[in-house]
Amino acid sequence: MASLSKKTIQHFTHCHSLTELSANKEFLCDGCNTLGNGIRYRCERCDFDLHDHCGTCPMELSSFMHQHGLKLVLCKQQLGRVCDLCDDPVEGLFYRCNLCDFDVHPPCTKLPQYIRHVMHKDHPLRLQAGSVPGTCMVCKDTCTSWHYRCGICGFDLHLECVLAPCKQVTKTSLKTPAPPQSASPFLDPYYAYGYGNPSSSGVIDVNSRHTDSRHDPVKRKGGKARKKMYKIAEALALGVLGNMLYGALTS
Numbered sequence: 001m002a003s004l005s006k007k008t009i010q011h012f013t014h015c016h017s018l019t020e021l022s023a024n025k026e027f028l029c030d031g032c033n034t035l036g037n038g039i040r041y042r043c044e045r046c047d048f049d050l051h052d053h054c055g056t057c058p059m060e061l062s063s064f065m066h067q068h069g070l071k072l073v074l075c076k077q078q079l080g081r082v083c084d085l086c087d088d089p090v091e092g093l094f095y096r097c098n099l100c101d102f103d104v105h106p107p108c109t110k111l112p113q114y115i116r117h118v119m120h121k122d123h124p125l126r127l128q129a130g131s132v133p134g135t136c137m138v139c140k141d142t143c144t145s146w147h148y149r150c151g152i153c154g155f156d157l158h159l160e161c162v163l164a165p166c167k168q169v170t171k172t173s174l175k176t177p178a179p180p181q182s183a184s185p186f187l188d189p190y191y192a193y194g195y196g197n198p199s200s201s202g203v204i205d206v207n208s209r210h211t212d213s214r215h216d217p218v219k220r221k222g223g224k225a226r227k228k229m230y231k232i233a234e235a236l237a238l239g240v241l242g243n244m245l246y247g248a249l250t251s
Contacts, residue, residue, distance in 0.1 A: 009041055011055055013074060013093060016043045018050060029054055031074075031093035032105045036230045051230070054093055057106045061095055064113045065127070066102050070095035083108055084129075085146045086159065086229045110233040111159070115148055119166050120155045138166045159232055 007020040013031050018041035026037050031054040041055040042048065061070045065085070073096050081101075083090050085108040095104045114124040119137055125148035134143045134156030141158070143149075148157045 009055055011041065011050060013050065014043055014046070014048050016045060016048075018043050018048070018055060020052070029093075029107075031055070032107065033091040033093075034088065034105055034107060034230065035228055036107070038234075051107055053110060054106045057109070061109060063109055065104065065109065066097055066100070068097045068099050068102075070097055070102070070104065070109075072106070085109075085111065087145050088229070105229070107230050107233050110237045112236050115162065115236060117148070117157060117162065119157075120150055120153065123150045123152055123155075125150050125155065125157060136161050138164050159229070163232060163235060 008017045009020075010017050011031075020039065021042045022039045024038065026035055027040060027049045028034075029036050029040070029051045030048045031050045034051075036049070036051045039052040041050040041052065057072065059072045061072070063070060072093065074093050075090075076092065078089070078091055081090050081103055082088060083094070083105045084102050085104050088105070090103045090105065093106060095106060095109060096102065111127055113127055115127075116124055127146065128149055130143055130145040130147060132149075132151075134147070134149060134154060135141070136143050136147070136156055136158045138157060138161035143156045143158055147159060148162060149155065
């Protein structure tokens, strides 16, 4: 029986063709310079790897995360800028809005707009910017950047804490936030704060069985610690596609 041919692509970030490879080994994407695992596009000759998403993502993107269109750029210099979603540096391949200086890693754009979490089953949580700081209900630290939030109940979760082990929260510990002072076409009044319009992709319950990556940083080039955002984005995106329901709480 003839073996199945492997998928190959030609990508503008590399001079050779890249072959699809699946390996249960962590790697550093040579496109966006963030960590990955599993399926990737690889050049064995040059030891060059791309996330599967970085290898196939569109040159232009319209997303609920930002009110303007985003363009895929490649910058080989260190800009001293960070991803607006995860706060890790943007180096190499990333999406950018030149009007607003908004930058985001390609894998971070896979985060779903809404999720459901076992600690707050009454309402979906919406991914939004940190213009309204809150306290993460898992780790109890302040949420100052993008995070998941229920604007009705004032329930907040860090991106890195969504998959962390957690305990049941009581409704008496939640506070209802004040409504926004002014209306905006990019604010959803029901969820109180955040960009975009309600998504039709559905919502998911998030599993709390995974390790909290906020407390498990990985050292990479330059000695800096990076979040394992690929685990969070892939787990949540897969949950939306598979309509997965999670709900394990720690005692």
